[in-house]
Amino acid sequence: MSSLATGGIVFACVFGGALLGLFLRRVLPEHHRSSESKDVVKVGMGLLATMAALVLSLLVASAKGSYDVQSSEVTQMAAEVALLDRVLAHYGPEAKNARDLFRHSIAGAVARMWPTSGSGTAELNPAAGAEDFYDEIQALSPQTDAQRSLRAEALAIAINLGRTHSLLAAQAGRSIPLPFLVVLIFWLTVIFMSFGLFAPSNATVITTLLVCALSVSGAIFLILELDQPFQGFIQVSSAPLRSALDHLGR
Numbered sequence: 582m583s584s585l586a587t588g589g590i591v592f593a594c595v596f597g598g599a600l601l602g603l604f605l606r607r608v609l610p611e612h613h614r615s616s617e618s619k620d621v622v623k624v625g626m627g628l629l630a631t632m633a634a635l636v637l638s639l640l641v642a643s644a645k646g647s648y649d650v651q652s653s654e655v656t657q658m659a660a661e662v663a664l665l666d667r668v669l670a671h672y673g674p675e676a677k678n679a680r681d682l683f684r685h686s687i688a689g690a691v692a693r694m695w696p697t698s699g700s701g702t703a704e705l706n707p708a709a710g711a712e713d714f715y716d717e718i719q720a721l722s723p724q725t726d727a728q729r730s731l732r733a734e735a736l737a738i739a740i741n742l743g744r745t746h747s748l749l750a751a752q753a754g755r756s757i758p759l760p761f762l763v764v765l766i767f768w769l770t771v772i773f774m775s776f777g778l779f780a781p782s783n784a785t786v787i788t789t790l791l792v793c794a795l796s797v798s799g800a801i802f803l804i805l806e807l808d809q810p811f812q813g814f815i816q817v818s819s820a821p822l823r824s825a826l827d828h829l830g831r
Contacts, residue, residue: 586815588802591766592714598770602777603787609778619779628695633768637800640757640765644807647756651749651810653816658745659821662687665738666829672721672731679717679735684829686714690746691761691826694811696818715739733823757808762801769797 606614666683669676693704718736723729751829773794806815 584802584805588798592794592798592799593767594770595773598774599777599790602774603782606778612693623774630769636765640804642755644804648807648810652748654745655817656821659825661738661742662825668731668735682714682717687826691822705753755808
């Protein structure tokens with residue numbers, strides 16, 4: 582399910598809870614809405630709001646941490662791509678085929694990770710094209726000590742590049758546990774229901790509850806977007822890799 586659809590569900594649950602509270606206010610007997618009852622509900626909702634705030638902060642930290650880590654790994658990949666191409670360039674014209682294959686492999690990886698079509702989904706398959714390029718480096722026959730050193734350095738960088746790409750693929754799944762999200766939505770729904778339970782039913786109150794429900798669902802939406810950095814509206818920038826790609830083969 583997309584982040585936008587999940588955010589819509591959160592809004593429906595939270596704002597629906599507020600409307601349910603407004604409805605219950607009308608049908609509950611008067612003694613259920615006494616000042617003593619209000620005090621108990623306020624204390625209980627205060628505890629619930631504190632727990633919800635803690636869980637929400639944990640989800641934000643987890644999603645932001647995941648986003649930052651993968652963004653850093655993309656930048657690291659771009660640096661290794663540029664360095665590997667320069668190492669092969671210094672090896673000599675014998676590495677031209679390897680450089681051409683490397684450029685083609687990186688261009689394909691960028692196209693798969695950041696598809697241009699709006700309906701395309703990111704693919705983080707580290708094996709696509711990588712093995713042929715590695716075999717091409719292995720097939721080089723160095724004639725001098727300098728070439729042997731450059732070939733060994735190119736192999737080491739290629740391995741590190743493949744390791745980073747594999748790590749990105751392994752991190753592709755959501756880092757936020759579904760039970761956390763479900764429990765948080767339930768707590769928020771109950772809190773908003775308590776808001777409506779003791780609030781007068783007028784346009785100002787309903788508008789305020791609507792704006793608050795939109796804000797809460799927007800926060801959940803942003804968390805889920807950060808948790809999937811290669812999909813949706815908030816994506817890891819492809820600029821570092823595209824910049825490195827523009828300089829390959831020169």
